[in-house]
Amino acid sequence: MHGALFVAKTGLSAQDTQLKVISNNLANVSTVGFKKDRAVFEDLLYQVQRQPGADSAQGTQLPSGLQLGNGVRVVGTQKLFQAGEMQVTDEAFDIAINGRGFFQVSMPNGEIGYTRNGQFHLNSDNELVTVEGYLIEPAVTLPDEVQTFTVGVDGTVTAVVADSATPVDITQLEIATFINPAGLQAIGQNLFIETAASGVPEVAVPGEAGTGILRQGMLEASNVNSVEELVNMITTQRAYEINSKVISTADEMLSYVSQQL
Structure with missing residues (x-):
């Protein structure tokens, strides 16, 4: 399985959660005393194939290694308690x-x-x-x-x-x-x-x-800023589209290999 497929899948899942957080904020734009949320992301475990700082020869060290990331996940949601109007x-x-x-x-x-x-x-x-x-x-x-x-x-x-x-x-x-x-x-x-x-x-x-x-x-009033949330929604949509494009590109690469071999 192409590694990019799994990485892009985690990106799609994370952006889907981000969109849910944004939609909840917008749904409560008129809720008295509501405090908006924001999603908190973290990158997943890395595959270290070449350790940074390892010896490449006697007296010579690698300035940077080879580390391949495995995607992203939503680690939490944070309530923001700024005062509303x-x-x-x-x-x-x-x-x-x-x-x-x-x-x-x-x-x-x-x-x-x-x-x-x-x-x-x-x-x-x-x-x-x-x-x-x-x-x-x-x-x-x-x-x-x-x-x-x-x-x-x-x-x-x-x-x-x-x-x-x-x-x-x-x-x-x-x-x-x-x-x-x-x-x-x-x-x-x-x-x-x-x-x-x-x-x-x-x-x-x-x-x-x-x-x-x-x-x-x-x-x-709610501390949700509708314009800010709409901008976040557009950013989330574009990030979702980019991760979808990664999946389709990886699929095309796998299809090409299977057809040529």
């Missing part, structure tokens, strides 16, 4: 993090999830929840007959109820940060969970310990 919504339950950090979400299995999506809602118990109905942590329960609901930049939650002009303190929101947020595991529903690679969460009041501040009435 802040969009003003003027909705009281929309909260954006301006800076580092994640909202904490209490999931049904008892674990804590982490999200940048601050598009919250009220459930039937007057509790602040995500679009999936998961409670945020610490829980925010509004009093009955609430008139206005305010979240300060430091996470202080206050409300004014009917027949009262004095704001009532409800709770203090906290946000979590990670040493390596790219190590978080994405589980869908705009949620991440802690892993050994991300490190343990450090929970702090917004604006302290390097965390971002909160902005009520705003949402963080």
Whole structure:
């Protein structure tokens, strides 16, 4: 079998994965708080037929050897946590993090999830929840007959109820940060969970310990740049075509040999 066929096959597989990553980014261009991915590649094991630096004669060394690569593979995908644009919504339950950090979400299995999506809602118990109905942590329960609901930049939650002009303190929101947020595991529903690679969460009041501040009435948009992704798509398509051309060229060479012998 011609070695170029296998090498080109790995290239086709890698570019196919790259296109899937790009398509997922574009599909989530309007997802609140979404963080784009990028594929990470590495070259495969080399066949060393002549070792660089080996003696070619007495007192003479090879300046470069003969090393034949075996292709490429996708070794991972990396989440890029650059901030998305802040969009003003003027909705009281929309909260954006301006800076580092994640909202904490209490999931049904008892674990804590982490999200940048601050598009919250009220459930039937007057509790602040995500679009999936998961409670945020610490829980925010509004009093009955609430008139206005305010979240300060430091996470202080206050409300004014009917027949009262004095704001009532409800709770203090906290946000979590990670040493390596790219190590978080994405589980869908705009949620991440802690892993050994991300490190343990450090929970702090917004604006302290390097965390971002909160902005009520705003949402963080996806950080996907559509133009950049389209350019990446064109580059991926051309790379796929080139690897396909290698396969057809190797096939023609093998066909020529088989016909001539």
